[in-house]
Amino acid sequence: MTRLFRNVVLLIVLSVVGLTPSLALAEGALAPTEAGNEMTAKLIENAADNDHRMAYQADSVAGVVVLVAALLAAAWLNHASPSRRVVGTFLTAAMTLGIGLMIGWLHLLGALDHVRPPFLPTDDFKPNLMRLMGVAFTLGGLFLLLVTYWQTKRSDVLALQSANERERYGRTTRVIHWTTAVLFVALIPMGIFTSMIPEDVWYRQGYYVVHKSLGLTVLVLVAYRLIWHWISPTPVLDSGHKPWERRSAHSAHVLLYVLMIGFPITGFVMSTFGGKYSHFFFWDTPLFWAPDADLIVPWALLHKLALPVLFYVVFAAHVAGALKHQFVDKHDDAFKRMVT
Numbered sequence: 001m002t003r004l005f006r007n008v009v010l011l012i013v014l015s016v017v018g019l020t021p022s023l024a025l026a027e028g029a030l031a032p033t034e035a036g037n038e039m040t041a042k043l044i045e046n047a048a049d050n051d052h053r054m055a056y057q058a059d060s061v062a063g064v065v066v067l068v069a070a071l072l073a074a075a076w077l078n079h080a081s082p083s084r085r086v087v088g089t090f091l092t093a094a095m096t097l098g099i100g101l102m103i104g105w106l107h108l109l110g111a112l113d114h115v116r117p118p119f120l121p122t123d124d125f126k127p128n129l130m131r132l133m134g135v136a137f138t139l140g141g142l143f144l145l146l147v148t149y150w151q152t153k154r155s156d157v158l159a160l161q162s163a164n165e166r167e168r169y170g171r172t173t174r175v176i177h178w179t180t181a182v183l184f185v186a187l188i189p190m191g192i193f194t195s196m197i198p199e200d201v202w203y204r205q206g207y208y209v210v211h212k213s214l215g216l217t218v219l220v221l222v223a224y225r226l227i228w229h230w231i232s233p234t235p236v237l238d239s240g241h242k243p244w245e246r247r248s249a250h251s252a253h254v255l256l257y258v259l260m261i262g263f264p265i266t267g268f269v270m271s272t273f274g275g276k277y278s279h280f281f282f283w284d285t286p287l288f289w290a291p292d293a294d295l296i297v298p299w300a301l302l303h304k305l306a307l308p309v310l311f312y313v314v315f316a317a318h319v320a321g322a323l324k325h326q327f328v329d330k331h332d333d334a335f336k337r338m339v340t
């Protein structure tokens with residue numbers, strides 16, 4: 001754990017030191033568009049306008065429903081009873097498929113083409129990126145439905161303790177891992193769609209409330225996870241892996257921690273520089289400092305560009321590694337360290 005903590009701190013320092021010159025270099029090519037600058041100016045002008053809640057706090061309620069569904073799925077995926085594990089996998093499949101179908105529905109409604117003017121030049125790719133994600137989520141959901149069917153054939157009872165063991169993760173880490181995974185993966189298309197909705201659309205602010213609440217939940221979960229891993233050390237890396245695989249798995253885990261901490265912090269700082277509250281379900285966080293149009297841009301570049309790109313690469317490697325051990329190396333125990 002001490003090594004993990006040291007690596008996380010080191011990586012955060014290196015990312016900040018490394019990103020500053022890259023952002024300066026990128027400033028020419030990635031400077032906000034004219035519409036983007038206008039948008040920032042308007043944001044600062046209306047900084048005091050934080051009138052944002054939907055009637056009956058429907059946005060916060062929606063956020064709570066998603067969180068409860070993610071928690072239930074994570075707890076049941078690792079339940080002792082095989083039939084409850086089937087329900088856990090089904091719930092995960094339904095949520096994944098639901099996101100895919102929702103993106104498909106937005107495409108059919110034309111909502112992916114009726115978007116606000118681009119803030120960064122790269123924003124032009126968003127409609128097609130969303131369509132690609134729609135296909136990926138739909139295929140992922142169908143695959144998980146197949147896994148649900150396979151699971152119905154199993155009858156083994158999972159004897160798992162709360163603490164981590166030497167060779168596998170315990171219940172606490174598993175529930176946090178899968179809750180975070182579901183939330184994180186959902187927050188990506190949700191964030192992209194939020195940033196595409198035109199200013200005058202009625203549900204725009206509600207989307208922000210859900211996105212920010214679930215994003216801050218990830219930060220709470222990662223803090224709890226780090227404290228928990230200090231109390232209950234993580235298992236040693238799988239001895240069945242080759243040395244390069246162990247090194248890559250370890251680096252991917254450290255980078256995933258950087259992302260789990262980096263995304264919520266940059267989102268919070270960017271919003272505060274825009275004079276906008278952040279939300280944690282039914283509560284609004286205070287505005288800790290004055291709005292500043294110039295400082296929105298570097299934090300927006302981090303939250304909207306650098307971290308998502310890093311996530312696509314690291315996440316692909318993380319999932320591909322897990323699937324390789326399961327289906328190519330036929331190393332069944334590797335996957336079972338985190339889920340059964």
Ligand code: HEM
Pocket residue numbers: 173177180181182184185225234237238253254256257259260315318319322334335336337338339
């Ligand atoms: C949805 C697809 C995902 C799959 C299939 C998956 C699978 C796994 C597996 C099998 C392990 C155990 C590796 C081992 O030690 O042998 C693991 C660990 C880990 N995963 Fe994932 N994961 C997924 C999503 C995520 C996401 C979205 C994040 C974070 C943003 C994440 C963060 C981590 C971390 C940090 C560890 C190391 C354990 C720890 O320190 O808590 N995973 N994952």
Ligand code: HEM
Pocket residue numbers: 119184187188189190191192193194195208211212213214215216218260263264265267268271278279303304305308
């Ligand atoms: C794990 C947590 C989070 C993830 C994975 C995440 C991810 C994303 C992504 C991918 C986007 C789309 C960026 C774009 O393409 O322009 C986005 C937008 C946004 N996020 Fe987050 N986010 C997280 C947490 C937060 C938090 C905690 C806040 C604020 C408290 C926040 C505030 C925002 C805002 C305001 C936007 C829209 C910016 C715009 O209108 O252009 N995010 N987020």
